[in-house]
Amino acid sequence: xxxxxxxxxxxxxxxxxxxxxxxxxxxxxxxxxxxxxxxxxxxxxxxxxxxxxxxxxxxxxxxxxxxxxxxxxxxxxxxxxxxxxxxxxxxxxxxxxxxxxxxxxxxxxxxxxxxxxxxxxxxxxxxxxxxxxxxxxxxxxxxxxxxxxxxxxxxxxxxxxxxxxxxxxxxxxxxxxxxxxxxxxxxxxxxxxxxxxxxxxxxxxxxxxxxxxxxxxxxxxxxxxxxxxxxxxxxxxxxxxxxxxxxxxxxxxxxxxxxxxxxxxxxxxxxxxxxxxxxxxxxxxxxxxxxxxxxxxxxxxxxxxxxxxxxxxxxxxxxxxxxxxxxxxxxxxxxxxxxxxxxxxxxxxxxxxxxxxxxxxxx
Amino acid sequence: xxxxxxxxxxxxxxxxxxxxxxxxxxxxxxxxxxxxxxxxxxxxxxxxxxxxxxxxxxxxxxxxxxxxxxxxxxxxxxxxxxxxxxxxxxxxxxxxxxxxxxxxxxxxxxxxxxxxxxxxxxxxxxxxxxxxxxxxxxxxxxxxxxxxxxxxxxxxxxxxxxxxxxxxxxxxxxxxxxxxxxxxxxxxxxxxxxxxxxxxxxxxxxxxxxxxxxxxxxxxxxxxxxxxxxxxxxxxxxxxxxxxxxxxxxxxxxxxxxxxxxxxxxxxxxxxxxxxxxxxxxxxxxxxxxxxxxxxxxxxxxxxxxxxxxxxxxxxxxxxxxxxxxxx
Numbered sequence: 215x216x217x218x219x220x221x222x223x224x225x226x227x228x229x230x231x232x233x234x235x236x237x238x239x240x241x242x243x244x245x246x247x248x249x250x251x252x253x254x255x256x257x258x259x260x261x262x263x264x265x266x267x268x269x270x271x272x273x274x275x276x277x278x279x280x281x282x283x284x285x286x287x288x289x290x291x292x293x294x295x296x297x298x299x300x301x302x303x304x305x306x307x308x309x310x311x312x313x314x315x316x317x318x319x320x321x322x323x324x325x326x327x328x329x330x331x332x333x334x335x336x337x338x339x340x341x342x343x344x345x346x347x348x349x350x351x352x353x354x355x356x357x358x359x360x361x362x363x364x365x366x367x368x369x370x371x372x373x374x375x376x377x378x379x380x381x382x383x384x385x386x387x388x389x390x391x392x393x394x395x396x397x398x399x400x401x402x403x404x405x406x407x408x409x410x411x412x413x414x415x416x417x418x419x420x421x422x423x424x425x426x427x428x429x430x431x432x433x434x435x436x437x438x439x440x441x442x443x444x445x446x447x448x449x450x451x452x453x454x455x456x457x458x459x460x461x462x463x464x465x466x467x468x469x470x471x472x473x474x475x476x477x478x479x480x481x482x483x484x485x486x487x488x489x490x491x492x493x494x495x496x497x498x499x500x501x502x503x504x505x506x507x508x509x510x511x512x513x514x515x516x517x518x519x520x521x522x523x524x525x526x527x528x529x530x531x532x533x534x535x536x537x538x539x540x541x542x543x544x545x546x547x548x549x550x551x552x553x554x555x556x557x558x559x560x561x562x563x564x565x566x567x568x569x570x571x572x573x574x575x576x577x
Numbered sequence: 578x579x580x581x582x583x584x585x586x587x588x589x590x591x592x593x594x595x596x597x598x599x600x601x602x603x604x605x606x607x608x609x610x611x612x613x614x615x616x617x618x619x620x621x622x623x624x625x626x627x628x629x630x631x632x633x634x635x636x637x638x639x640x641x642x643x644x645x646x647x648x649x650x651x652x653x654x655x656x657x658x659x660x661x662x663x664x665x666x667x668x669x670x671x672x673x674x675x676x677x678x679x680x681x682x683x684x685x686x687x688x689x690x691x692x693x694x695x696x697x698x699x700x701x702x703x704x705x706x707x708x709x710x711x712x713x714x715x716x717x718x719x720x721x722x723x724x725x726x727x728x729x730x731x732x733x734x735x736x737x738x739x740x741x742x743x744x745x746x747x748x749x750x751x752x753x754x755x756x757x758x759x760x761x762x763x764x765x766x767x768x769x770x771x772x773x774x775x776x777x778x779x780x781x782x783x784x785x786x787x788x789x790x791x792x793x794x795x796x797x798x799x800x801x802x803x804x805x806x807x808x809x810x811x812x813x814x815x816x817x818x819x820x821x822x823x824x825x826x827x828x829x830x831x832x833x834x835x836x837x838x839x840x841x842x843x844x845x846x847x848x849x850x851x852x853x854x855x856x857x858x859x860x861x862x863x864x865x866x867x868x869x870x871x872x873x874x875x876x877x878x879x880x881x882x883x884x885x886x887x888x889x890x891x892x893x894x895x896x897x898x899x900x901x902x903x904x905x
Contacts, residue, residue, distance in 0.1 A: 229719025234881040237718045274603035276636045286719050290644055326613050
């Protein structure tokens with residue numbers, strides 16, 4: 215370091231932490247291991263500090279030298295070179311939060327969005343990994359609270375429940391499922407069906423009123439059973455909770471951890487599945503239909519109907535498939551016609567009519 | 578007692594202004610670094626991030642040619658958060674023990690509800706506690722700021738005023754808002770300097786009633802004009818000083834149109850940049866504050882003595898942060 219640099223003086227404001235009487239514009243210079251503060255007005259020496267007795271805090275456009283022992287004694291300087299020169303003199307001195315390069319800002323933006331993307335992409339895989347290891351009993355205990363919530367909106371029809379049970383028995387056959395699947399019919403006009411935690415499948419009245427054959431009901435049931443069996447519901451809950459937790463951690467709001475109610479679980483559980491999960495449920499559902507001797511025609515009719523509806527936009531059907539695979543992907547999955555007829559028949563005409571009006575509404 | 582400034586209208590009066598020197602890009606970099614490190618450290622850095630932002634904002638704010646400094650530490654905030662975890666854990670444990678014990682789930686829910694209600698009642702106390710903590714970690718010319726413990730008085734006024742405002746169909750609001758401003762204001766200390774508020778509880782009754790009707794008739798557009806009127810009244814009755822140092826009166830030049838313009842500007846900047854402009858919006862707000870609020874009078878800054886105010890812990894600030902109460 216040159217003598218000129220070493221002897222450089224810095225203008226700033228000194229304060230002794232006791233009274234403003236001794237505070238004011240001052241000059242700071244260093245002499246060997248000592249820092250000398252002099253009054254700008256009178257050149258009188260105000261303080262003499264040892265280098266090892268001070269710490270420096272550096273921020274954009276401001277540096278604050280503080281005495282470690284004499285509490286309250288400080289020197290505020292706006293010269294950006296002061297911390298660099300003093301750091302050369304004493305490398306252990308400088309610490310702070312100074313960051314002021316534009317390229318660094320751009321770099322940080324890229325890192326930030328990369329990190330967000332990484333969390334977003336890995337959330338599905340991580341959530342599925344964890345979900346497969348959650349015991350089925352735990353998921354069922356979650357559904358017991360949810361059942362109360364679902365029951366409030368469900369409607370009862372002995373005949374419709376019997377027909378749905380019959381289709382379910384046909385689909386399940388001899389399979390050993392992880393869950394005792396329960397189907398509830400909701401008195402909601404929305405065209406929708408959900409898989410909920412613990413093996414509960416919710417069919418909306420609006421959905422049953424829109425189907426054109428029992429095969430379409432079987433197709434949707436098979437699809438939803440696959441969501442249950444592949445633990446997509448638990449995976450979605452875990453993913454949503456994980457993202458909510460990351461969000462809370464980043465922004466410091468932990469109030470959401472205090473409030474947990476069935477309504478929240480319901481909204482998490484009915485959050486749409488990923489496209490990958492939907493495709494996987496489609497494949498498993500088609501296999502179930504084949505093994506149960508049920509025609510793929512219902513699957514094709516129903517899912518292509520809603521795919522086209524989505525492409526036309528604005529329909530009630532949109533709520534069901536907003537993350538489902540495209541119609542061309544589904545066509546490849548389903549295979550080419552003609553499909554075999556269901557043998558034996560799934561439901562008689564009278565049974566299907568009862569299914570179409572599950573809440574015994576006067577039509 | 579009315580400070581001397583009321584009588585002293587001589588030409589010897591001076592202006593004491595605020596000035597903010599921070600740049601948007603600097604604050605943007607700090608906020609970005611805060612977010613990234615908070616993610617990487619699974620939230621632990623949150624407390625250091627908070628301190629970084631406060632240091633930047635405090636150190637770039639100048640009053641009467643001297644900067645404010647923030648001396649709080651992240652460790653204090655971290656310890657406060659851990660204490661809060663402890664309090665929540667005890668509350669949850671009590672409810673769980675009652676529910677699983679002989680008293681049953683209903684009693685457990687009742688106790689849980691009472692604990693939750695108690696938290697709500699504590700909110701005014703937390704607001705004062707957080708301000709006391711922050712002021713006690715703020716220095717100006719090496720003098721520590723602070724606030725006397727007025728949590729109990731503020732809480733009583735907050736809850737009582739809230740109930741009375743509802744029962745009086747809003748007529749009590751003038752007195753309520755007066756108390757909520759006066760109590761913290763008169764308890765702030767800047768070494769031996771203190772704040773004095775000479776406003777009257779019912780002076781704003783007519784403006785409040787007028788604002789009620791005009792807000793309805795203008796679909797809310799009158800609100801900025803009401804806020805400006807309140808701010809001008811409060812400022813013109815707020816003084817800083819002491820018997821030995823003299824007094825200066827706060828002045829506020831804000832108009833309703835300025836506030837409306839500022840709010841609209843903020844809204845547009847945030848929406849059209851998807852939130853990326855937040856640091857610039859915060860800094861713009863601070864500059865807006867500095868341009869429109871200042872002190873006028875005759876104050877001797879050369880002999881302010883350090884006070885012996887207590888340095889409260891960060892628990893109230895930490896709880897407010899954890900529950901996102903929005904203390905500011």
